[in-house]
Amino acid sequence: MARISDNAGPARKRSKGDGEDDMERVALAADWDDISTGLRKDLGHQLHSQWIKPIQVGDFDAATGTLALYLPSEFAAEWVRKHFADRLSLAWKIARSEIKTVAIEIHPSRKRMADISLGDSRRPANDGPDLRVVSDGGFGDPGFSSVGLDASLTFAAFVTGDANVLARNAAQRMAANDKPQFSPLYIKAATGQGKTHLLHAIGHQFLAAHPRARIFYCSAERFMIEFVQALKQNRMIEFKTRLRGFDLLLVDDLQFIIGKASAQEELLYTIDHLLSEGKRLVFAADRAPQALDSVEPRLLSRLSMGLVADIQPADLELRRSILESKLTRFAPLSVPDDVVDFLARTITRNVRELVGGLNKLIAYAQLTGQPVSLQLAEEQLTDILSANRRRITIDEIQRTVCQFYRIDRSEMSSKRRTRAVVRPRQVAMYLSKVLTPRSYPEIGRKFGGRDHSTVIHAVKLIEDLRTRDADMDGDVRSLLRQLES
Numbered sequence: 001m002a003r004i005s006d007n008a009g010p011a012r013k014r015s016k017g018d019g020e021d022d023m024e025r026v027a028l029a030a031d032w033d034d035i036s037t038g039l040r041k042d043l044g045h046q047l048h049s050q051w052i053k054p055i056q057v058g059d060f061d062a063a064t065g066t067l068a069l070y071l072p073s074e075f076a077a078e079w080v081r082k083h084f085a086d087r088l089s090l091a092w093k094i095a096r097s098e099i100k101t102v103a104i105e106i107h108p109s110r111k112r113m114a115d116i117s118l119g120d121s122r123r124p125a126n127d128g129p130d131l132r133v134v135s136d137g138g139f140g141d142p143g144f145s146s147v148g149l150d151a152s153l154t155f156a157a158f159v160t161g162d163a164n165v166l167a168r169n170a171a172q173r174m175a176a177n178d179k180p181q182f183s184p185l186y187i188k189a190a191t192g193q194g195k196t197h198l199l200h201a202i203g204h205q206f207l208a209a210h211p212r213a214r215i216f217y218c219s220a221e222r223f224m225i226e227f228v229q230a231l232k233q234n235r236m237i238e239f240k241t242r243l244r245g246f247d248l249l250l251v252d253d254l255q256f257i258i259g260k261a262s263a264q265e266e267l268l269y270t271i272d273h274l275l276s277e278g279k280r281l282v283f284a285a286d287r288a289p290q291a292l293d294s295v296e297p298r299l300l301s302r303l304s305m306g307l308v309a310d311i312q313p314a315d316l317e318l319r320r321s322i323l324e325s326k327l328t329r330f331a332p333l334s335v336p337d338d339v340v341d342f343l344a345r346t347i348t349r350n351v352r353e354l355v356g357g358l359n360k361l362i363a364y365a366q367l368t369g370q371p372v373s374l375q376l377a378e379e380q381l382t383d384i385l386s387a388n389r390r391r392i393t394i395d396e397i398q399r400t401v402c403q404f405y406r407i408d409r410s411e412m413s414s415k416r417r418t419r420a421v422v423r424p425r426q427v428a429m430y431l432s433k434v435l436t437p438r439s440y441p442e443i444g445r446k447f448g449g450r451d452h453s454t455v456i457h458a459v460k461l462i463e464d465l466r467t468r469d470a471d472m473d474g475d476v477r478s479l480l481r482q483l484e485s
């Protein structure tokens with residue numbers, strides 16, 4: 001039995017018709033209680049209590065089919081819109097067919113406070129908050145052959161490095177003219193590492209070769225929403241016919257496939273049907289098929305039966321190449337090498353933040369007429385930089401290098417001069433210079449009190465060896481990857 005939630009919307013003055021309104025609010029609160037409980041199971045306690053629990057159910061506007069959900073701050077509202085809008089929308093649509101749209105907003109009382117503190121007296125009183133409204137659309141719409149493909153996300157714009165070469169090659173094979181050697185292709189990567197980019201690129205390339213091809217790109221949540229709507233509106237036959245008519249199906253964010261066993265079953269039948277017709281299927285998710293939550297075993301086995309291709313976090317070299325490739329678009333604006341290097345070294349969490357940081361910096365420089373410099377980057381990107389700054393310590397470097405070369409930790413400070421320990425020590429000194437802000441003398445002190453000239457010599461030597469000796473370069477790359485991940 002559903003309980004009435006504490007979060008039953010903002011206080012209002014009582015007026016005529018409040019009896020009916022109250023009943024509606026009680027019913028909404030009861031639905032919310034159920035939805036919130038379901039989300040707690042899906043998301044886990046921590047995410048739920050941080051983002052879902054603070055939500056208050058606002059008013060439902062029957063004329064537009066819009067339900068307002070309130071959060072205590074614009075930041076929280078923005079976060080919830082970005083990460084949970086589709087989930088919330090889906091859950092509400094399943095609970096109540098009359099809800100067409102869910103609007104995630106800052107609580108009206110907080111909104112007024114925010115306006116007052118901004119001192120914006122010119123703002124009209126009824127000027128609503130910045131909304132992202134989740135609305136309908138998708139493959140129920142006519143003209144879906146190229147729906148949702150972003151023109152900028154092509155193979156030409158995708159920079160390849162060690163971290164993503166397997167996924168890129170697999171994606172290109174999937175888009176190639178001849179019959180695919182595997183299907184489905186399942187692309188797995190952490191957030192912001194280029195999964196969506198590759199999905200769109202496949203779509204573009206396939207469409208270029210087959211202009212009449214029927215392609216559909218959607219998120220797993222969109223699929224679920226479409227399914228539930230078709231079910232409620234008795235449009236299942238039309239839904240199935242359309243779905244099974246695609247030549248290329250691209251399903252993104254599969255980790256959000258939730259609940260509804262019948263929708264998963266429909267996806268399973270669609271996969272079987274399209275595969276038996278030799279059609280192409282591509283899925284992307286932030287985890288391996290086996291790690292998807294509440295997905296039924298038969299669907300899991302279909303997802304894993306083709307090729308599962310990983311994209312690893314972009315390493316330093318790839319991050320630098322991505323920045324350089326983006327920069328060609330901004331010519332003639334010049335971005336000094338030290339700034340590119342700084343961004344590539346500092347913004348390590350994901351490519352989305354890296355590209356976002358560069359875009360922000362350039363936009364600021366263009367708008368203010370200031371040259372791009374290290375100082376400007378530090379000033380303008382404080383949030384991104386501090387979120388990314390995981391200080392790598394010299395101790396951590398020494399430990400990682402010793403494990404890598406299988407030598408005892410004490411050798412970092414010892415006076416032994418055999419090659420088996422000297423080279424790892426020099427590599428560790430080099431990495432300390434590259435990955436930490438420490439000066440040569442400071443590094444020397446951490447290596448058994450060595451002189452700064454010894455450190456300078458080590459850094460130059462390893463730099464030089466990396467250009468001449470592929471093994472050494474490979475070792476250093478691998479260590480950089482370990483330390484930066």
Ligand SMILES: Nc1ncnc2c1ncn2[C@@H]1O[C@H](COP(=O)(O)OP(=O)(O)OP(=O)(O)O)[C@@H](O)[C@H]1O
Nearest residue numbers: 157158159190191192193194195196197322351352
């Ligand atoms: N190798 C790359 N070359 C060029 N741009 C890239 C590359 N990888 C990612 N990007 C860019 O980074 C941004 C984020 O990539 P994308 O949206 O594809 O990530 P994602 O893995 O789908 O993330 P999420 O799981 O959060 O949806 C996009 O602007 C994309 O173009």
